[in-house]
Amino acid sequence: MSLSEPELISLRRELHQIPEIGMEEYETQALLLQTIKKMPQTWLEIKTWKTAILVHVIGQNHNYTIGYRTDIDALPVTEATGLPYTSKHPGKMHACGHDIHMTVAIGVLSYFAEHQPTTNLTFIFQPAEENASGGKQLYDAGILDQWMPDEIYGLHDNPQLPAGVIGCCQGTLFAGTCEIHAHFIGKSGHAAFPQDANDMVVAGATFVTQIQTIVSRNIDPIQSGVVTLGHFSAGTIGNVIAGSAQIDGTIRALTQKNNLKIQQRVRKIAEAIAAGFECQLELDLHQGGYYPVENNPETTSAFIKYMKNTPGITFQETNPAMTGEDFGYLLAKIPGTMFWLGVDSPYSLHSEHMAPKEEAIQKGVAAITGFILQRQTEIN
Numbered sequence: 001m002s003l004s005e006p007e008l009i010s011l012r013r014e015l016h017q018i019p020e021i022g023m024e025e026y027e028t029q030a031l032l033l034q035t036i037k038k039m040p041q042t043w044l045e046i047k048t049w050k051t052a053i054l055v056h057v058i059g060q061n062h063n064y065t066i067g068y069r070t071d072i073d074a075l076p077v078t079e080a081t082g083l084p085y086t087s088k089h090p091g092k093m094h095a096c097g098h099d100i101h102m103t104v105a106i107g108v109l110s111y112f113a114e115h116q117p118t119t120n121l122t123f124i125f126q127p128a129e130e131n132a133s134g135g136k137q138l139y140d141a142g143i144l145d146q147w148m149p150d151e152i153y154g155l156h157d158n159p160q161l162p163a164g165v166i167g168c169c170q171g172t173l174f175a176g177t178c179e180i181h182a183h184f185i186g187k188s189g190h191a192a193f194p195q196d197a198n199d200m201v202v203a204g205a206t207f208v209t210q211i212q213t214i215v216s217r218n219i220d221p222i223q224s225g226v227v228t229l230g231h232f233s234a235g236t237i238g239n240v241i242a243g244s245a246q247i248d249g250t251i252r253a254l255t256q257k258n259n260l261k262i263q264q265r266v267r268k269i270a271e272a273i274a275a276g277f278e279c280q281l282e283l284d285l286h287q288g289g290y291y292p293v294e295n296n297p298e299t300t301s302a303f304i305k306y307m308k309n310t311p312g313i314t315f316q317e318t319n320p321a322m323t324g325e326d327f328g329y330l331l332a333k334i335p336g337t338m339f340w341l342g343v344d345s346p347y348s349l350h351s352e353h354m355a356p357k358e359e360a361i362q363k364g365v366a367a368i369t370g371f372i373l374q375r376q377t378e379i380n
């Protein structure tokens with residue numbers, strides 16, 4: 001039998017308790033494998049790569065493959081939900097809801113392990129969505145090649161949508177991102193003798209304020225962009241001039257063109273500040289596979305049509321969001337659609353209080369299973 005709602009909720013709670021950082025998802029991989037191996041295996045093929053799992057469901061007609069991807073990693077966040085099944089891994093939490101994503105994927109897979117699909121299906125349990133472009137790594141290593149999807153789907157949970165509501169839009173769903181790692185290196189010294197030192201708190205603070213002009217002065221206001229610096233560390237104590245400042249952040253833009261433009265401005269400003277303050281600069285701008293998530297017109301129109309017209313599913317057209325996803329890399333290679341699944345939480349993604357409503361799981365499984373069944377009839 002396909003996994004029942006209580007079984008799925010119990011799995012989700014187990015996964016929630018063992019969050020692991022990208023490329024270290026060993027316990028998660030083991031629990032997922034154990035769950036998958038309990039399903040009927042008649043038309044399943046399984047392979048692993050690093051901490052990823054790929055499951056190929058052999059369809060009655062072998063000529064077409066629909067892909068479904070979930071991410072499996074967690075964040076370095078200390079959980080503060082107070083839930084009875086709180087994280088057992090100190091300092092780590094499924095604060096982005098990937099435990100929900102995995103459980104929904106398992107629910108859909110368990111249905112197709114029982115009911116042979118007409119097309120092939122490839123389920124991808126992908127590591128490192130948050131930190132190391134696991135999807136890009138997997139694709140570039142050729143791991144998908146044998147079971148390459150002709151089209152692909154994936155979801156992200158959304159705390160702002162009611163539980164179980166499906167959200168999507170044509171075109172760009174998520175931004176492309178780029179990590180900023182800037183290290184300004186000057187000369188430390190006594191607070192009383194600034195003329196003998198080179199103060200990196202001042203250089204770093206100038207960088208922080210100067211890059212605020214990029215979105216307001218360099219990007220078309222009708223389009224958009226974000227430059228957020230989430231980390232600044234420099235110095236040790238008030239009466240010692242800091243000889244170094246480490247600043248980390250992220251760029252967001254809905255087009256790759258604007259992302260590259262912001263990257264170029266960040267680099268120019270950082271280099272100009274280093275020249276002006278006569279200090280050294282180590283700058284790393286790292287985009288990896290975090291391209292804008294561009295939904296394919298054809299798969300997305302089929303997806304939206306199904307979700308809008310199927311009784312029991314509530315669909316909401318959504319605006320693009322500035323969240324990032326390395327699913328953008330897979331969508332640059334394979335046509336497909338990313339969508340939201342509402343989980344109704346007053347706290348945002350990445351919050352230590354984020355507690356998705358579990359009723360979203362069964363609704364997500366039903367909507368996606370139904371869509372895949374419908375999509376197969378359109379393909380054959």
Ligand SMILES: CC(=O)N[C@@H](CCC[C@H](N)C(=O)O)C(=O)O
Nearest residue numbers: 130131177178179250323324325
């Ligand atoms: C859905 C989500 O929250 N994704 C992350 C992706 C991070 C990309 C990369 N590490 C960066 O910060 O640029 C997000 O923060 O949007």
